[in-house]
Amino acid sequence: MIKHDMGGQTLTDEAFNAVPSLFASSRDGVPKVVVLLTDGASTYYERTIKAAENVKANGIKIIAVGIGNKVHILTSKAIFYSMEALLT
Secondary structure, three states: OOOOOOOOOOOHHHHHHHHHHHOOOOOOOOOOEEEEEEOOOOOOHHHHHHHHHHHHHOOOEEEEEEOOOOOOHHHHHHHHOOOOEEEO
């Protein structure tokens, strides 16, 4: 789990940036998967997309789960294109 300071921002990009190091010592041959729980409203849209692309470039699959009835659709769809699956 990544600790997050509850400062009123959704820093999805920072969470994605931490992911590759979490898998640095993972075993070979074991699938690498991260699950993102989000309302889809990342504070820094473009940084989030780039960070998600970097996660995938490291061979890590991303599954995103949109939570709530006000999921930010534009951001969620954009992130989805960098991910394996999006669930809402």
